[in-house]
Every structure is written in structure tokens, then in C-alpha cells.
Amino acid sequence: MSKRYEIRFSGAGGQGLITAGIILAEAASIVENQYAVQSQSYGPEARGGASKSEVIISDSPIDYPKATLVDACLALTQEAADKYVDTIKPGGLLLLDTDFVKRPPAGDFKIYRFPIINTAKNDIGRAIVANVVALGAMVALTGIVKRESGEKAVLSRVPEAFVELNKKAYNAGYERVKAILG
Amino acid sequence: MAKKVALLQGNEACAYGALYAGCSFFGGYPITPSTEVAEVLARELPKTGGKFIQMEDEIGAMASVLGAALTGVKALTASSGPGISLKQELIGYACIAEIPCVIVNVMRGGPSTGMPTGPSQSDIMQARWGTHGDHAAIAVAPASCQEIFSETVRAFNLAETYRMPVQILLDEINGHMRERIELPEPGDLEVVDRQAPPVSPDQYLPYDPSFGDVPPLAAFGSEYRFHVTGLNKAADGFPTTKAKLVDAEERRQIRKVEANRDQIEKNEEYMVDDAEILIVAIGTISRSARHAVNELRKQGQKVGLFRPITLWPFPERRIAELAGQVKVIIVPEMNLGQMILEVERVIKGACALHGIGRVDGEPISPSQIMDKVKEVY
Numbered sequence: 001m002s003k004r005y006e007i008r009f010s011g012a013g014g015q016g017l018i019t020a021g022i023i024l025a026e027a028a029s030i031v032e033n034q035y036a037v038q039s040q041s042y043g044p045e046a047r048g049g050a051s052k053s054e055v056i057i058s059d060s061p062i063d064y065p066k067a068t069l070v071d072a073c074l075a076l077t078q079e080a081a082d083k084y085v086d087t088i089k090p091g092g093l094l095l096l097d098t099d100f101v102k103r104p105p106a107g108d109f110k111i112y113r114f115p116i117i118n119t120a121k122n123d124i125g126r127a128i129v130a131n132v133v134a135l136g137a138m139v140a141l142t143g144i145v146k147r148e149s150g151e152k153a154v155l156s157r158v159p160e161a162f163v164e165l166n167k168k169a170y171n172a173g174y175e176r177v178k179a180i181l182g
Numbered sequence: 183m184a185k186k187v188a189l190l191q192g193n194e195a196c197a198y199g200a201l202y203a204g205c206s207f208f209g210g211y212p213i214t215p216s217t218e219v220a221e222v223l224a225r226e227l228p229k230t231g232g233k234f235i236q237m238e239d240e241i242g243a244m245a246s247v248l249g250a251a252l253t254g255v256k257a258l259t260a261s262s263g264p265g266i267s268l269k270q271e272l273i274g275y276a277c278i279a280e281i282p283c284v285i286v287n288v289m290r291g292g293p294s295t296g297m298p299t300g301p302s303q304s305d306i307m308q309a310r311w312g313t314h315g316d317h318a319a320i321a322v323a324p325a326s327c328q329e330i331f332s333e334t335v336r337a338f339n340l341a342e343t344y345r346m347p348v349q350i351l352l353d354e355i356n357g358h359m360r361e362r363i364e365l366p367e368p369g370d371l372e373v374v375d376r377q378a379p380p381v382s383p384d385q386y387l388p389y390d391p392s393f394g395d396v397p398p399l400a401a402f403g404s405e406y407r408f409h410v411t412g413l414n415k416a417a418d419g420f421p422t423t424k425a426k427l428v429d430a431e432e433r434r435q436i437r438k439v440e441a442n443r444d445q446i447e448k449n450e451e452y453m454v455d456d457a458e459i460l461i462v463a464i465g466t467i468s469r470s471a472r473h474a475v476n477e478l479r480k481q482g483q484k485v486g487l488f489r490p491i492t493l494w495p496f497p498e499r500r501i502a503e504l505a506g507q508v509k510v511i512i513v514p515e516m517n518l519g520q521m522i523l524e525v526e527r528v529i530k531g532a533c534a535l536h537g538i539g540r541v542d543g544e545p546i547s548p549s550q551i552m553d554k555v556k557e558v559y
Contacts, residue, residue, distance in 0.1 A: 022189065022360060025189055025360055026189045029187075029189055029361070029362035030187060030188070030189055030362060035362070036189075036361070036362065037359055037360070037361050038189070038359065038360040038361075039355060039358065039359040039360070040358065041299070062361075063469045063470075063472040063473040063476065063548075064469050064470050064472070064473040064547070064548050065355065065356070065359050065361075065466065065469060066355070066545055066547075068473075068547065068548060068549070
């Protein structure tokens with residue numbers, strides 16, 4: 001029986017969520033040799049507006065490339081949380097940004113929260129790496145790829161000068177969720 | 183040695199497939215959701231001496247592709263519905279003047295500028311009949327990123343083999359989604375190159391039917407001098423209105439595809455052997471259908487999938503055969519009923535036929551197909 005796992009990164013256009021999805025797909029398919037498909041939908045706006053990136057990971061070839069029932073969902077904005085939670089699998093996982101999703105949506109899923117964007121801004125020092133913080137967090141939450149695989153995929157994408165920054169961001173997200181999970 | 187692998191977008195895979203096939207010219211005009219094809223080639227072509235040009239519009243882009251292709255190089259353009267509409271006059275020119283070239287259409291909603299960022303399969307009939315007049319058409323509709331690469335290579339081969347324009351139909355979903363692909367090494371996939379005419383320049387006629395249905399094309403601008411026109415022409419390339427010549431010319435151009443269907447057609451069949459319900463789908467929606475087939479099989483339903491990879495010429499013989507075996511055919515497509523018309527034409531009422539159409543910018547989901555199966559069978 002094939003094991004299909006669906007992950008959604010959602011938020012606003014410009015937050016780097018498509019990149020986060022691409023990196024996760026690379027971690028799964030290039031680093032770990034699993035099957036993965038990454039897709040996205042976005043509006044015509046380059047910035048703002050609800051944006052999502054989906055990654056399907058499986059141990060066998062993937063037919064339908066879009067999400068059917070999402071196993072784990074990230075939402076960085078209230079709009080994305082309200083718009084995209086309706087297809088989360090019963091008992092699925094939802095990770096929210098504490099500061100930007102003030103009203104967690106109700107439903108049959110487990111909610112985890114921490115200040116993702118402010119972790120990037122205050123602890124790492126650059127809001128721009130919030131997507132990498134989120135990626136580390138989602139890897140910790142789902143366990144769908146190994147911690148090292150995610151880190152390897154992140155680092156293979158960034159220029160030399162930003163390696164340390166991204167490494168810190170990825171591991172901060174990972175550690176935060178590990179602490180929540182206990 | 184292990185193959186080189188990469189996580190590539192469908193549009194990127196298309197561009198790399200074109201490079202593998204030996205494409206050395208791209209003339210285009212950017213349009214969502216096709217632009218990544220141009221982006222990759224703008225970066226890669228100059229590295230190997232190829233040429234990339236962004237023209238003033240889609241018409242100019244198609245004209246540049248025809249000009250380049252005539253000189254002997256493999257040429258590509260990529261666009262989406264609105265741009266493909268503008269190219270139609272010159273696609274017809276490529277048909278009648280028999281100029282090999284490849285046109286990528288990453289389909290989005292329409293008509294007109296429609297929905298730029300939404301997926302669609304509403305150019306199925308345009309790919310067949312978009313330009314006026316009787317003409318043959320070849321179009322391929324790959325489903326995965328790996329197949330987009332290999333079908334792009336095959337599209338160039340078909341263009342060169344049959345000396346005509348070939349279209350590649352993608353949609354916003356498989357154009358933009360990323361999958362791991364194994365990058366073929368040189369020699370892994372067949373690459374067909376244009377052959378020089380076997381006669382000297384003074385004996386050369388660009389449309390000489392004594393060579394068969396596909397006369398060899400010399401490089402325009404070389405010592406082979408010839409005339410190219412959009413008018414019906416004689417073997418020497420100059421316009422003619424002689425009834426016999428025009429008739430023979432028109433029929434030869436249709437025949438070169440019709441008589442070679444076995445070489446051109448390519449389909450995939452999945453669980454059709456004992457199928458009572460057959461889903462006929464292309465591209466991204468064939469992947470929804472495959473998911474639905476797997477789920478329905480678990481529930482004991484005898485469902486199968488027939489996927490035309492060559493969309494045009496339409497695989498009529500095989501679909502007619504399967505219509506004699508199954509009880510129901512379902513055609514899901516991201517339009518309001520185009521491919522189903524072709525299925526209806528070829529099955530001649532041999533089994534029941536139902537369509538699923540969707541044009542709201544969302545893909546037809548596996549559950550939508552499963553619901554339809556349960557509704558009709």
C-alpha cells in the first residue's frame with residue numbers, strides 16, 4: 001500500500017512559501033529518494049493575497065499532484081488559515097503563527113502555535129527567513145523527512161554568505177516545535 | 183553511474199527537453215503560465231551559441247521561429263491561449279509551407295485573456311483546427327515532468343520527420359508543478375535531425391513529391407535556392423492554381439500524417455484489460471483519473487484509464503476498439519466538452535458516454551471522477 005502524505009504551506013504572497021515547498025520537495029525527492037510533487041496556486045498579484053504551496057510525498061509514484069486531504073498544514077496569516085483549513089484530514093496537523101493568526105480556526109485537527117515570523121525577525125534577525133523557520137518547524141512536526149535532509153536541501157539553495165543565517169533559521173524552527181511536542 | 187536527477191518544473195523540463203533535442207532558437211513573447219520555458223532558454227541558449235529573441239508580440243515570435251526553422255535549425259516558441267490565437271495565421275503558414283517547428287501551449291482559461299493563473303484544457307480543439315483550411319495536425323499532451331521532457335524531444339523529432347509544426351499542450355498545473363526527473367544522457371532518447379537533400383542545388387525542388395510524402399527541406403540561405411509562400415504551390419515552391427497540382431499537394435500534406443499514425447500515435451493504457459468503465463483523459467487530469475481508478479479498484483469497480491499522449495491525430499482506432507469492450511466511457515476535461523466530441527465521433531454509439539467539464543480554474547479532482555463513475559454505473 002502506498003503511503004501518500006500531503007503538506008500545505010499557506011500564507012501571503014511574498015512570504016517565500018513556494019520556496020519552502022520546493023525545498024521540502026527537494027529534501028524528499030533529491031536528498032532522500034522518495035517521490036515528491038510540489039505545486040502551487042497563486043493569484044496574479046506578486047505580493048499579498050492568499051498563497052499556497054503543496055507538497056505530496058510518497059513511497060510510490062504520485063498520480064494526482066494536488067492535495068486531496070492535507071495531513072499537515074501551515075498558515076502564516078489569518079486569511080490563509082480561514083481559507084485553506086477546510087481540506088485538512090480529520091486528526092491532521094495545523095501549525096499557526098501565534099501573532100498573525102489571532103483566531104485559530106476550529107475543526108478536527110491538532111493545532112500547534114508559535115511566533116514563526118517573530119522568531120525569524122527577533123531571534124534570527126531577519127524576517128525574510130520566516131519561511132525557513134517554518135520549514136524547519138514543519139519537518140519537526142511531520143517527521144516526513146529527516147532533520148538533516150531538510151537542512152541539506154535548504155543549504156544547497158542558498159548563497160555561501162547566507163548559509164549560517166538559514167541554518168540558524170531552519171534549526172530554530174525545528175527546535176521550537178520539538179520543544180512544543182515535548 | 184547514477185543518472186543526474188533534478189527537481190524541475192514542467193515548463194523547465196520542456197525547455198531542457200528542447201535543448202536535448204538540439205533546439206538552438208527560441209522566439210517568444212512572455213505570457214503566464216508559459217514564461218518559464220522562455221526564462222530557461224534565455225539563460226541556456228546563448229551558452230551554446232543558440233539564439234533567444236523576445237519579439238514585439240506573439241505574431242512576430244512565431245514569424246521568427248519560421249524564419250529560423252527554414253534556415254535549418256530547430257526552433258521553438260512557447261505561449262498560452264491568447265498568444266496561440268495570435269500565432270494561428272503563421273501556424274497555417276508553417277503547415278502549407280511545411281516548416282518544421284515546435285509550439286508549446288501552456289493552457290489557461292479563455293476565451294481571450296481568460297484566467298492567466300488558472301489551469302485549463304480548453305485549447306484541445308484549437309490545437310487541431312485553430313488555423314483555417316484543411317491541414318494535418320500533430321499535438322502531444324504529456325502528463326508528468328519526466329514525460330514533458332521526453333515528449334518535447336519527440337515533438338521535435340515529429341516536426342523534423344513530417345516537416346510540419348507540432349504543438350505541445352501543457353496546462354498551468356503540469357507546467358508549474360515540480361517533480362524529480364532523471365536527466366537523460368545523450369543517446370538515451372532518439373533525436374531526429376534534418377537531412378540535407380540528396381540532390382544538387384540545381385536539381386532541388388522544395389516540394390518534389392517524387393521523394394514521397396515528405397520532401398527533404400534544404401537550409402534556406404544556403405546554396406539551395408528556393409521560393410517559400412503561403413499560397414498553394416507547385417513542386418518548385420512557386421504559386422499555382424492548377425487544379426491537379428493543388429489537389430495533389432493538399433492531399434499529400436494530410437496523408438503524411440494519416441498514413442503514419444502508427445509511428446505518431448502514443449497512448450498509455452492503465453487497467454483496461456477487464457475494464458467495464460473507461461476514463462479517457464489527458465495531461466494533469468489523467469493523473470486525477472489514475473488516482474480515481476486506483477481508489478475505485480480497491481472498491482471492486484472495474485475501471486480503467488486510456489490516456490492519449492499524442493492527442494492529435496486522435497487515437498480513434500484504439501478508442502473505437504475499447505468502446506466495444508467497455509460499457510461506459512467517461513471523459514473528464516478542464517473545458518466544457520471538447521475531447522468528448524472526438525470520442526463521441528469515433529465510438530459511434532457503441533457504449534454510453536459521459537463528460538465531466540470544469541472551467542472554474544480548479545482541477546477536476548479524483549473524487550469528482552469517482553462520484554461520476556458511481557452516478558453513471
